[in-house]
Amino acid sequence: MGEKIDPNLWSDGPQPQLMGGKLPSGQIVFPMPVGDAAQGVEPHKLSRRGTLWSWTSQGFLPKEPYEGPGSGPGEGPPDFQPFLIGYVELPGEVIVESRIVDARLEDLHLGMELEFCVVPFNARYDTFAFRPVAAAESQAA
Amino acid sequence: MSENVYIIGAGIHPFGRTDGRSGREQGVYAVREALGDAGLEWPDIECAYGGSAAAGNADIMVNELGLTSLPFTNVANGCATGGSALAASQQAIASGMYDLALAVGFDKHPRGAFNAKPADYGLPEWYGQTGMMLTTQFFALKIQRYMQLHGISRTTLGRVAEKAFRNGTITPHAWRRSPVDLDTIMNAPMINDPLTKYMFCSPAEGAVALILASEKKMRELGADGVKIRAVSVKTRPPNSFEVFQASISIEEGGKPTVLASKAAFEKAGIGPEDISVAQLQDTESGAEIMHMAENGFCKDGEQEEWLANGWTEIGGGKLPVNTDGGCLACGEPIGASGLRQVYENVTQLRGRAGERQVPEKNGRKVRFGYSHVYGAPGLSGVAILERE
Numbered sequence: 118m119g120e121k122i123d124p125n126l127w128s129d130g131p132q133p134q135l136m137g138g139k140l141p142s143g144q145i146v147f148p149m150p151v152g153d154a155a156q157g158v159e160p161h162k163l164s165r166r167g168t169l170w171s172w173t174s175q176g177f178l179p180k181e182p183y184e185g186p187g188s189g190p191g192e193g194p195p196d197f198q199p200f201l202i203g204y205v206e207l208p209g210e211v212i213v214e215s216r217i218v219d220a221r222l223e224d225l226h227l228g229m230e231l232e233f234c235v236v237p238f239n240a241r242y243d244t245f246a247f248r249p250v251a252a253a254e255s256q257a258a
Numbered sequence: 259m260s261e262n263v264y265i266i267g268a269g270i271h272p273f274g275r276t277d278g279r280s281g282r283e284q285g286v287y288a289v290r291e292a293l294g295d296a297g298l299e300w301p302d303i304e305c306a307y308g309g310s311a312a313a314g315n316a317d318i319m320v321n322e323l324g325l326t327s328l329p330f331t332n333v334a335n336g337c338a339t340g341g342s343a344l345a346a347s348q349q350a351i352a353s354g355m356y357d358l359a360l361a362v363g364f365d366k367h368p369r370g371a372f373n374a375k376p377a378d379y380g381l382p383e384w385y386g387q388t389g390m391m392l393t394t395q396f397f398a399l400k401i402q403r404y405m406q407l408h409g410i411s412r413t414t415l416g417r418v419a420e421k422a423f424r425n426g427t428i429t430p431h432a433w434r435r436s437p438v439d440l441d442t443i444m445n446a447p448m449i450n451d452p453l454t455k456y457m458f459c460s461p462a463e464g465a466v467a468l469i470l471a472s473e474k475k476m477r478e479l480g481a482d483g484v485k486i487r488a489v490s491v492k493t494r495p496p497n498s499f500e501v502f503q504a505s506i507s508i509e510e511g512g513k514p515t516v517l518a519s520k521a522a523f524e525k526a527g528i529g530p531e532d533i534s535v536a537q538l539q540d541t542e543s544g545a546e547i548m549h550m551a552e553n554g555f556c557k558d559g560e561q562e563e564w565l566a567n568g569w570t571e572i573g574g575g576k577l578p579v580n581t582d583g584g585c586l587a588c589g590e591p592i593g594a595s596g597l598r599q600v601y602e603n604v605t606q607l608r609g610r611a612g613e614r615q616v617p618e619k620n621g622r623k624v625r626f627g628y629s630h631v632y633g634a635p636g637l638s639g640v641a642i643l644e645r646e
Contacts, residue, residue, distance in 0.1 A: 123384040137505075147505035148382060170506075171406075173398035174451040175389060180373035182386035202395055204506060212506040214390055222451055227406050244388050 118235075122242040125149065133235055134162040135245060137211060145210040164207040167247065169229040172203035174222050185239055205231050205247045216246040224249070263351045264476045264483030265643070267296025267469030268604045271364070273462055273588040274433030281313025281366030281591070284465035286322045288594075289362055292467040296481055298358070300324045303469070305350050307343040308362035309333035310593035316362055337539075337633020338491060339363055340466065340596030344641060345489045347470050357475040364465030365591030372461055379502045379635055393541070393634065394458060396501040398450035401544025405452065408559035410547060412452050416443045417565040418543035419457045419586055421579075425572065426587025428613040431598075433462055434587040457543040462589025466597035468604070484607045484643050487626070488525035491639040492518040500636030515552040515630065515638040522640040523554065528626060530554040533642075535606045535616045536577055536628040537599035540584040545632070550579065553630055553640070578616045581606060596631035600641055603627030607645040 187197030269291025308316030340363035426432035497511025540546035569576035
């Protein structure tokens, strides 16, 4: 396990959860606001299960501040690893933007059931992602 | 009651790549073109508004144009820089304070996708570090869901790009002047699914200047003016879905484009069916499709039929859209892009668009031109022009 890419992004423990915030109005937001914007906002652990709201693929190496494969010293586009990204609707809470892992582009569809996970990002950091529930269950078996 | 405002001069520096000429120099070029078009000299201009996103402050242009002591306000409003400059100069004249104003936008971006900084948009660093700080992803995520919900095909995305490049071939100020066929567009490398390389516009260079006048001044000069019927700039309402958002509300919110469009139509006292030609923000193919509906020109999903039938082509029967090839063929110099749309409508309404001129329809002259720009962090600008 690497370091968390942001120490406050998800909770620790065997069943980590993304950290959102609950506004005084009851609305759930993600990520948990910081600084003055956090006043009156209660930290709120988000659901580990959700459904796919939209998705896309990232087919080219992002410029800085990207720190994934291909961005390091002496690296370039040939070192880039394309990835999937999407919005995941956490029922009754909020729709969060996330990497989608353990899935192929052609398998993705609206409403697909997904589960939260923590994945290696680069040599130093882990980041968060969602993966198909079916993939999560087959890995557990 | 405010004064009527007219655009009496329009100038453009060709879009694309111009090595050896800075963004601001392109701006100065466009201002001189606009002055020439209006039959004016620089000292005639009473106030100015302008800006760029990546090519420096606009007010420094007085070094080249002349130190006439006019008030020159720099505008820095992202993709809406041009729209905001137009709105400010329109207000300056409508208020009765000035008779002649300049709106100018220019830019010069490095090659490749824009790289925005998370902190500039109130986002945590991890958002950029992990590769989410990309405008192209937002466009793909928005059209992907839209296609699923409203039955838009990938071919329709391709047709939008094909039309843009076709219109670019007959537009002197366009960057991409060669046609690209549908197969090439569809089979090009995928950038962000479902959008291929040819379905995205690229950051570029270019400049546009417009000279605005009061009705009294226009008549005094005997200038060829196009009336500004309405200008509306709106920022996002609660719970909307915009570029650079780590999360979206589960309550579906409004859209800044819908708000700006409705406000502009209301001010103008006309409806979408009255528009003869439209320039809609097309940073990529999907944006043009969604913006057709968000601006009220068709219902969600009808774009499939519109594009299949060529109804948005020049002379296509319903509503010519992006007659100069839009952002797809012209590229996107952020500060100039919104004003390019207005420039194109001025050119069309004056009947000076040459090969790409929109024809009269059923004996009805080309009377109303509509332009729409959208940008981060969720704002839209709409302008409706009228040929009286």
